[in-house]
Amino acid sequence: MKKIIIKSTGFYLNTLAYVNPGLLKRKGYELFCNPLSKKVQPHHLAFLQTAEMFNFNFEEKKMQAYKWGNGSKKVILMHGWASNTFRWRKIIEKLIQDDFTVYAFDAPGHGLSEGKLLNLLIYKNCLEVFLKNVEKIDYAIAHSVGGFALQYMLYDNKTSGIKKAVVMGAPGEADDFFVFYKELLSLSKKSIRLIIEQFENKLGNQPSFFSAKRFAKEIDIPVLLIHDKYDKDTNPNYTEQLSKLIKNNTLIMTEGLGHNLKSKELDNQIIDFINEYSLN
Structure with missing residues (x-):
C-alpha cells in the first residue's frame, strides 16, 4: 500500500x-516541507509538563516552548525532523542537576507547536525569534535538521550570543x-x-546555497560534532568534512548509536564539553 x-x-x-x-x-x-510529524504521545506529554511551558508567536503561529531548571548556565535544545522536545528527556534530567537552565521549543509543525511546514529557513528564523523571547542563552545542542538550522543561524547571525554548540547527526547539503x-x-x-x-x-x-560547508567557514565558536559511522538517515561524511572546516571543533564518531545518537556516555561527553568551556 x-x-x-x-x-x-x-x-x-x-x-x-x-x-x-x-x-x-x-x-x-x-x-x-511537510514533516508528517507524529502526535505527542501521553508519556511524552507527561514529561513535557514537568517544564515551565510557555508560548511565543512565529509567523502568526503559536509555538510551544519549555524551560527546566534555574541554573547559571543557559542552554537551548533543538530537535530534528518529525521529532519533538521529548527526544531530549534523558539529557535534560542530567543538565538540570548540573546547574543548567534548559530551554527548548517544538519546531513549527512539530510536537505541540502550530503550523504544517518546516524547512531550513523557517527553522532558523524561528530559532532567532525564540532567542529574542528569552534570557541570554550561552550554549546550544541540536540534532539532525535542528543541527543544520543551528549552523545556518551561526553563519547568518553573529549577534546570537551562543558561545558554544553541539551538532549531532546533521545533514550537510x-x-x-x-x-x-x-x-x-x-x-x-x-x-x-x-x-x-x-x-x-x-x-x-x-x-x-544551503550547505554546511559554506556555513562552517564562518563559524568561530567551539563546536562539538557528533555523528554515527553507520547513520542511515544522514551521511556521516558531511560531519567529517566539517571537522576540517570549522576553526575550533571536537569530533566524535560513534558506532552503533545510529541516527538517534542516544546513550548515557554520549550525554556525559556533551555535558563535559560544555562545562570545559564554561569553567575556563
Whole structure:
C-alpha cells in the first residue's frame, strides 16, 4: 500500500508539471516541507509538563516552548525532523542537576507547536525569534535538521550570543533533500525543476546555497560534532568534512548509536564539553 501511495503521488506531481505548473510548484513545496510529524504521545506529554511551558508567536503561529531548571548556565535544545522536545528527556534530567537552565521549543509543525511546514529557513528564523523571547542563552545542542538550522543561524547571525554548540547527526547539503524526493517519487526533470524554482522563490536562494560547508567557514565558536559511522538517515561524511572546516571543533564518531545518537556516555561527553568551556 505504501509503495502504491508513493507511486501515485509521483505520477500526480509529474502530471501537474504539464497541466498546471503553478499548482505543481505549490503542492511540491508543501509536500517537501511537510514533516508528517507524529502526535505527542501521553508519556511524552507527561514529561513535557514537568517544564515551565510557555508560548511565543512565529509567523502568526503559536509555538510551544519549555524551560527546566534555574541554573547559571543557559542552554537551548533543538530537535530534528518529525521529532519533538521529548527526544531530549534523558539529557535534560542530567543538565538540570548540573546547574543548567534548559530551554527548548517544538519546531513549527512539530510536537505541540502550530503550523504544517518546516524547512531550513523557517527553522532558523524561528530559532532567532525564540532567542529574542528569552534570557541570554550561552550554549546550544541540536540534532539532525535542528543541527543544520543551528549552523545556518551561526553563519547568518553573529549577534546570537551562543558561545558554544553541539551538532549531532546533521545533514550537510539541502541539494540531497531534492535528490531523495526525486528518486523516491520518480519525479521528472521538469517536476523537480519547477519545485526547486518554488523553493528559490520562498527561501531567496538556490538549494545549493544551503550547505554546511559554506556555513562552517564562518563559524568561530567551539563546536562539538557528533555523528554515527553507520547513520542511515544522514551521511556521516558531511560531519567529517566539517571537522576540517570549522576553526575550533571536537569530533566524535560513534558506532552503533545510529541516527538517534542516544546513550548515557554520549550525554556525559556533551555535558563535559560544555562545562570545559564554561569553567575556563
